Amino acid sequence: MTNAGASDARDRDPEGRARNARPRDGLGRPLPYGTEGVPRQPEGVVRRPQETVAEAQALLDAGKPFHAHEVFEDAWKSGPEEERALWRGLAQLAVGLTHAARGNAVGGARLLRRGAAALGDWETEQGEDRPYDIDLAGLARWARELAGRVESGDGGGPVDATVEAPRLRS
Numbered sequence: 001m002t003n004a005g006a007s008d009a010r011d012r013d014p015e016g017r018a019r020n021a022r023p024r025d026g027l028g029r030p031l032p033y034g035t036e037g038v039p040r041q042p043e044g045v046v047r048r049p050q051e052t053v054a055e056a057q058a059l060l061d062a063g064k065p066f067h068a069h070e071v072f073e074d075a076w077k078s079g080p081e082e083e084r085a086l087w088r089g090l091a092q093l094a095v096g097l098t099h100a101a102r103g104n105a106v107g108g109a110r111l112l113r114r115g116a117a118a119l120g121d122w123e124t125e126q127g128e129d130r131p132y133d134i135d136l137a138g139l140a141r142w143a144r145e146l147a148g149r150v151e152s153g154d155g156g157g158p159v160d161a162t163v164e165a166p167r168l169r170s
Contacts, residue, residue: 027101027161028066041070046078049132052087053168060094063162065101069094086131089118093143093166100150101161108159109147116143135170142166 022030023037052075059068069091076087092115100108119136
C-alpha cells in the first residue's frame with residue numbers, strides 16, 4: 001500500500017519548496033499546530049541597510065533574536081557581494097544569542113564567537129569599522145563576553161534574550 005497524497009499534506013511555499021508552517025515562539029522554536037505563535041518574519045525581503053539595522057534592533061530589543069537573524073539573512077542574501085560577510089556575521093550573532101537563550105551553551109558560545117570573528121575579518125578586509133553606523137568592535141566585545149559567560153554557566157541556564165540584546169549602534 002502506498003502513501004499516495006502524503007506529500008500533498010506537507011507545508012509548501014508558493015514555489016513548491018517544503019516549508020514548516022508550524023507556529024513558532026519568540027526564539028523560533030516550533031510549537032504544536034493550532035497554538036498561538038509569534039508572527040514569523042517574511043523571507044526574502046529586500047531592505048535598505050539602515051532599515052535592516054533598525055528592524056533587527058527592534059526585534060533584538062523585543063527578545064526575538066531568531067527573527068532578527070532572519071532579517072540579517074535577507075540582507076546577506078540580497079546585498080552586494082562585498083557586504084555579505086558583514087550581514088552573515090551579524091546573523092551569526094543573532095543565532096548565537098538564540099541558542100544561548102534556548103539553553104544551548106555550546107552552540108550559543110560557538111556562534112557568538114564565529115560571528116565576532118566574522119565581523120573582525122570583515123572590518124580588516126574592508127577597512128571600515130562602522131558600516132551603517134554599526135559598532136563592529138562593540139558587538140564583537142559583547143559577543144565574546146556573552147560567549148564566555150554562557151560557557152562558564154554564569155546565570156545558571158538560558159540567558160534572557162531581551163536583557164542580553166546587543167546594541168547594534170552605540
